[in-house]
Amino acid sequence: MALESNEKSNQPINKFESMLKTDDVYFFDAEDFEDIIHHYLNNGKIALAKKAIKIGLQQHPASIELKLLEVEVLVFENHLDLAENYLDALQVLDSTNEEIFIQRANIYSKKDNHEAAVVLLNKALALSENSFDIHSLLGMEYLFMDDFKLAKESFMRCVSFDEQDYSSLYNVIYCFEFLEEYDGAIHYLNDYLDRNPYCEVAWHQLGKQYFTKKMYSEALTAYDFAIISDDTFIGAYFEKGKVLEKMGKYKDAIENYETTIQMEDPTSHAYLRIGKCHEKLDNDEMAKYYYYHTVHEDPLLDKGWLAITDFYYRRKNHQKALYYINKALNIDGENSHYWKKCAQINTALGKFDQADFAYKQSVELGNYELRTWLGWADVALRNQDIPGAIHILSQGLEFYPESAEIKFKTAGFQLEINDLINARISLIDALKLDFAKLQLFSDQFPQYADTDWVKNIVSKVVRRSR
Structure with a gap:
């Protein structure tokens, strides 16, 4: 009876492993040794690969291919100088x-x-009859060099050689995304799908491009085709759920997320999305149920703790919100947005010293949002540190020089310490930047808004602008 192809390919491996268990020595063709070594290298069994190389070279000492596999292992193990010496000798041959x-x-x-x-890979390309692997290696080198245009071209060549090479297909799309060429990615994927209409991977990637461009109906269609192509494709169900969320179809989104849980072990990310959908539907108890399942499934998922924090913060249960934001910070204390949330919660609780510290941490970790500077300045005011509040706003002004809000708030703080000269300058600048936001000044500093001093400045700016 004829052997199946996989049985044939396993024969040398089985024979070699049988030999290792005995004191017998079997003879193999050099090509068989190459297959055995490749098998072990592909499966990460380096020790067995090295043993096969040693025995192979004993039986076939002139085999350049086996010597090159020995070099490959030396490079993998970072014995680079020795590998170069071997290559020098092989190049002579x-x-x-x-x-x-x-x-x-x-x-x-x-x-x-x-x-x-x-340079060397291009030389190899000129000598090679089968250039598929070399283009893949070139693509990776270009990625290391941050040359995403050339990397994309290399991986495209890989896909043109083998349209089932999904690794290269993913890399092509990654390059498109990094270059923010989303229309190009859509065109490329549609062209690919014309030739491979049942490729669930391509449909999935196409859906992601449409999602990025906020073309939600098109994204939904792409994910539906991915599911038609492979109804066990969990990623397509999950991404479809995200699209349905964006479209406000929360019940349908939950259904898709639940499908991923039924098909595979539940993930914290699926629980988190289901919780957010239930919260949008005002199903508070179900939202809590899934949020707690999220952190139970993955206690290190900081987004889970943050979701619970936001849940309680929106319901003004600030004490519980503080407890859970501290959980998130224990997991990721370098997250500037978590520190900002911590500052907001402490502000709501009247813990202004802690709020000041949290805002400071947030800024030091790179959160330079306008709301951060304004909120931090308000906390400094609550701590009766008006000069500190003015300094905070001056820092914020470096990032937002055209912000009328910062200027109006600065003017109010300067009036608090009776710095009339600088208050006048700040108020005039604010009015010139955005006169309509004078109401913000009036709301926060009503004690000054109706004074003749402020009214005179406002009227002068109005006259000059006419």
């Missing part, structure tokens, strides 16, 4: 072997000399 240039390129890549690696 066979100067037109593209694998020599590929391994030299790998060595340069390991040394972070990606430009030299590209």
Whole structure:
């Protein structure tokens, strides 16, 4: 009876492993050794690969291919100098072997000399009859160099060689996304799908591009086709749920998220999305149920703790909100937005010292949002540190020099300390930037808004603007 192809391919491996268990020595063709070594390398069994190389070279000491596999292992284990010495000797024997240039390129890549690696890979490309793998390696080198245009072209060539090469397809789309060429990605994927209409991976990626462009109906259609192509494709159900959320179809979104849970072990991310949908539907108890399931499933998922925090914060249960934001900060204390949320909660609780510290942490970690500067300045005022509040606003002004809100607030604080000269300058600047926001000044500083001093400044600015 004829053997199946996978049985044939496993025969040398089974024979080799049988030999290792005994004291017998079996003979293998050099090609069989190559297959055995590739099998072990592809499965991460480096020790067995090295043993096969050693025995293979004992039986076939002149085999350049086996010696090149030995070099590959040396490069993998960072024995770069020894690998280069081996390659020098091999190049004398066979100067037109593209694998020599590929391994030299790998060595340069390991040394972070990606430009030299590209030169060598192009030499290998000129010598190679089968250039698929070389284009893939070139694509990775271009990614290391942040040359996403050339990386994209290399991975496109890989896909043109093998349209089932989904790894390269993902890399093509990654390059499009990094270059923010979403229309280009959509065109490329539609062209690909004309040739491969039942490729769930391509439909899934197309849906993501439409989602990025807020073309939600088109995204929904793409995910539906992904599911038609493979009704077990969990990622398509999950992404479809996100689209339905954006469209306000929360019940349908929940249904899709629940499908992912039924098909595979539940994930914290699915629980989190279901919780948010229930909250949108005002199903508070169900929202809490799924939020708590989120953090139970993955206690290190800071977004889960943040969701619970926001849930209680929106319901003005600030004490519980503080408890849960501290949970999030214990997991990710470098997250500037969590510190800002912590500051807002402490402000609501009247804990202004803690709020001041949290705002400081948020800014130091890179949160330079306008609301952060304004909120922090208000906290400084509550702490009776008006000079500090003015300094905070001056820092914010560096990021938002055209902000009338900062100028109006600064003017009010300067009036608080009777700095009339600077208050006048700040108020005039604010009125020139956005006269309509004078109401913000009136709301926060009513004790000054109706004074003749302020009214005179306002009327002068009005006259000059006519």
